[in-house]
Amino acid sequence: MRSLRKELWFHVPSRRGFVNITSKVEEAVKESGVMEGLVLVNAMHITASVFINDDEKGLHQDYDAWLEKLAPHEPVSQYRHNVGEDNADAHMKRQIMGREVVIAITGGTLDLGPWEQVFYGEFDGRRKKRALIKIIGE
Amino acid sequence: MRSLRKELWFHVPSRRGFVNITSKVEEAVKESGVMEGLVLVNAMHITASVFINDDEKGLHQDYDAWLEKLAPHEPVSQYRHNVGEDNADAHMKRQIMGREVVIAITGGTLDLGPWEQVFYGEFDGRRKKRALIKIIGE
Amino acid sequence: MRSLRKELWFHVPSRRGFVNITSKVEEAVKESGVMEGLVLVNAMHITASVFINDDEKGLHQDYDAWLEKLAPHEPVSQYRHNVGEDNADAHMKRQIMGREVVIAITGGTLDLGPWEQVFYGEFDGRRKKRALIKIIGE
Numbered sequence: 520m521r522s523l524r525k526e527l528w529f530h531v532p533s534r535r536g537f538v539n540i541t542s543k544v545e546e547a548v549k550e551s552g553v554m555e556g557l558v559l560v561n562a563m564h565i566t567a568s569v570f571i572n573d574d575e576k577g578l579h580q581d582y583d584a585w586l587e588k589l590a591p592h593e594p595v596s597q598y599r600h601n602v603g604e605d606n607a608d609a610h611m612k613r614q615i616m617g618r619e620v621v622i623a624i625t626g627g628t629l630d631l632g633p634w635e636q637v638f639y640g641e642f643d644g645r646r647k648k649r650a651l652i653k654i655i656g657e
Numbered sequence: 658m659r660s661l662r663k664e665l666w667f668h669v670p671s672r673r674g675f676v677n678i679t680s681k682v683e684e685a686v687k688e689s690g691v692m693e694g695l696v697l698v699n700a701m702h703i704t705a706s707v708f709i710n711d712d713e714k715g716l717h718q719d720y721d722a723w724l725e726k727l728a729p730h731e732p733v734s735q736y737r738h739n740v741g742e743d744n745a746d747a748h749m750k751r752q753i754m755g756r757e758v759v760i761a762i763t764g765g766t767l768d769l770g771p772w773e774q775v776f777y778g779e780f781d782g783r784r785k786k787r788a789l790i791k792i793i794g795e
Numbered sequence: 796m797r798s799l800r801k802e803l804w805f806h807v808p809s810r811r812g813f814v815n816i817t818s819k820v821e822e823a824v825k826e827s828g829v830m831e832g833l834v835l836v837n838a839m840h841i842t843a844s845v846f847i848n849d850d851e852k853g854l855h856q857d858y859d860a861w862l863e864k865l866a867p868h869e870p871v872s873q874y875r876h877n878v879g880e881d882n883a884d885a886h887m888k889r890q891i892m893g894r895e896v897v898i899a900i901t902g903g904t905l906d907l908g909p910w911e912q913v914f915y916g917e918f919d920g921r922r923k924k925r926a927l928i929k930i931i932g933e
Contacts, residue, residue, distance in 0.1 A: 520658055520796055520933045522831040524901050555660040556793060557697060559833060559897050563908030565848045571756055572703045572748055577737035581745050582752075585728065590861065599853035607857050610848055614858075614892055616752055618847055621697050621759050621897055623791035625662050630789060632701030651906060653899035655832060655932060656793060657658045658796055693798040694931060695835060709894055710841045710886055715875035719883050720890075723866065754890055759835050759897050761929035763800050768927060770839030794931060795796045 523551035525652040531644030538639040556656015561619035566609035568616035568640035609642035661689035663790040669782030676777040694794015699757035704747035706754035706778035747780035799827035801928040807920030814915040832932015837895035839925040842885035844892035844916035885918035
């Protein structure tokens, strides 16, 4: 069995944002030499997400507005977690979008559907944060 | 290490619907010959879901009504993604229900709890779409 | 390839509650002898969740209030699933929080970010229920 571990670092300049990391995950798969296996990609922070969806700007604006409706940032005082913090909403948004994705590796490449793209979703940015790539297979 | 890759095809005649795929996933596990391992089952489309829950009609109707409340299909004009499209809500519904499940394989069979059943969740149907099964183990 | 299967049992005395299981998952990883691999942790029941987030009481109260807003327990009559049952809301809450997590194993230990903690999330407690740990790797 082969394995590879790699970290991706982000510094999203705004509170919220989506970063397409598909090519970085693909690079890690090539580097691993794994032909058949699985790759796990997860946010290492609990106010961020790794998810798969469309690379379309309008949709990303829709996600942002929708998540704000389901778990509004303000008033920050509505959350008990916000004692010396203001990011309780980010912990909720991330649960809806998910912590991680697991993707099949087939023939040495990411086995994705035609429109599947991998994103890092930031809900409490303006600082350095990480995602983890872990690959196992043969 | 053994591995197996298999696609399941669907053509749900309505916009939304749930299809029980547990027996298809079980068949793939048998076919793989894997006794101990993991199986990933994911939607290959970004307006569909693979999830695990109860095979109970009332619950499926509840899910449908609930997802419509959290991410309504209409008015389609409320979403920026809907320029020449009308499926933005499906991209949201799928995030709540999830893209994928990972299931343990133990003793050559799906290691599920008593009521766990695997479903393909369609949120933008009336066309051919796919899910991916990827098995690794020994 | 090595593998290990283990069940964790819970009896949460109230309808809803969160139990930190990080050290139990870590113990299972040690027991498996796996140095590089993946661990799957999933609820075996469809009204419960395994998720990763912060071990902070205020946040857990926020989660509980937020999930009640998105999928209220009462009136139980609003759900078609609730014929002889009263737990339809629990099936929804669990979809938002997720069924499972997959965690990387690196150097024989859980490869978690600084604040990542693993929880069993109960949404229909007051009875014995289980989660599954499945480890594969080398």
